[in-house]
Amino acid sequence: MKELVYRGKTKDVFALENGNYELKFKDDCTGKDGVFDPGENSVGLTIEGVGKVNLEMSVYFFELCKAAGIKTHYVSADMDNVTMEVLPAKPFGKGLEVICRKKAVGSFFRRYSEYVEEGADLPNYVEMTFKNDAKGDPLVTADGLEVLGVMTQAQYAAVKEMTQKITDIVDDEMQKRGMALYDIKFEFGYVGDEVFLIDEIASGNMRVYKNGEYVDPMTLSRLFFE
Numbered sequence: 001m002k003e004l005v006y007r008g009k010t011k012d013v014f015a016l017e018n019g020n021y022e023l024k025f026k027d028d029c030t031g032k033d034g035v036f037d038p039g040e041n042s043v044g045l046t047i048e049g050v051g052k053v054n055l056e057m058s059v060y061f062f063e064l065c066k067a068a069g070i071k072t073h074y075v076s077a078d079m080d081n082v083t084m085e086v087l088p089a090k091p092f093g094k095g096l097e098v099i100c101r102k103k104a105v106g107s108f109f110r111r112y113s114e115y116v117e118e119g120a121d122l123p124n125y126v127e128m129t130f131k132n133d134a135k136g137d138p139l140v141t142a143d144g145l146e147v148l149g150v151m152t153q154a155q156y157a158a159v160k161e162m163t164q165k166i167t168d169i170v171d172d173e174m175q176k177r178g179m180a181l182y183d184i185k186f187e188f189g190y191v192g193d194e195v196f197l198i199d200e201i202a203s204g205n206m207r208v209y210k211n212g213e214y215v216d217p218m219t220l221s222r223l224f225f226e
Contacts, residue, residue, distance in 0.1 A: 009043050010051070011200075016085065020075060023084045023200075025051035030204075051082050053221040054202035058084065061201040064169050070162055072197040073189065089189030089196045093150040095131030096140075096187065098159060100124055100167040103182040105207065124164040158195045159188050166197065174208055177224060179215060182207040 002014040002022060009030055014022040028051075031044025055077060062074035073086040101108055104120040108127075128145070129137040145151040151159070163186055171181040184206040187199040203217035203224070215223065 010054075019088060021086050021088055023086060025055045025082045025084070025200075027051045047218065050218070050221075052079065053225075054200060054204070055079065055082055055084060057202045057221060057224060058200040061166075061170060061173075062197075064173070065166060065197060068165065068169060070165055070197065071194060086198070087191055087196065089191050089198050091187065091189045091198065092145075092155075093130065093148070096145075096150065097129050097131055097137065098163050098186045098188060099127050099129065099183060100163045100186070101127070101183040102167070102171065102180075105182050108183075124167055126160045126163050128159075155190065155195055162188070162195065162197060166201070170201065170206065173224075177226075179208050179210045179220075179223070182209055 002016050004012065005015050005021070006013040010026055010028055012024040012026065014024065016022055027046050027048055028043045029045050029047050033044065056079070059074070059077045062072045065072050066074070073089045075085040075087060077084045101122045102124060104112070104116045104118060104122055108122075108125075109116065109118050127139060129139050131137060140148075140150075142151075142153060142156045145156060146153055166186065167181070167184055170184060174181045184201075186197060186201070186205070189196055189198040203220040206220075208215045208220050210223075
């Protein structure tokens with residue numbers, strides 16, 4: 001038996017009898033007016049097979065993380081049912097996104113365009129934002145996270161180090177396929193005192209370029225597994 005805990009935009013979460021959770025990947029995608037956009041906050045269309053592709057990419061990278069000694073919430077996956085069993089890690093606060101940037105593009109460039117050229121190299125720059133659509137996902141510093149009781153300095157250091165390591169793993173795989181990772185976003189949680197990577201590592205969470213041209217998430221998923 002399993003119990004529905006949360007119905008999300010692109011994944012549903014079920015509680016399992018063994019204490020773990022099951023993520024059911026759906027073919028619903030965020031977007032607007034029938035156009036896929038990972039940055040949108042509502043479901044805009046359904047693309048057959050996208051849930052399975054997101055699961056496949058996530059499992060691929062979770063396995064690489066495991067081999068590298070990086071802790072994730074991933075336990076196992078069932079490709080036929082498009083589900084993933086995960087550990088019951090608690091998220092930080094009410095939701096925290098961790099972004100790692102290798103290039104100055106997107107919102108980073110818009111914020112700091114007086115100081116940096118678009119596309120300039122960044123040294124695996126890590127920044128964190130609260131997941132809050134109404135407030136525009138506000139940036140938060142390490143000190144801010146500590147003062148607000150969301151994360152300790154030790155947890156922040158662990159998340160930052162893990163983020164940079166996972167980013168390099170993903171970038172290495174993209175480089176092998178003739179592509180370059182510009183930035184990527186993750187989510188982390190904790191079990192006891194240990195920090196774990198949670199959620200997914202899929203094409204909709206990263207910005208990838210090939211020959212200087214942006215590769216949209218659906219095309220990226222196809223190219224990655226060719």
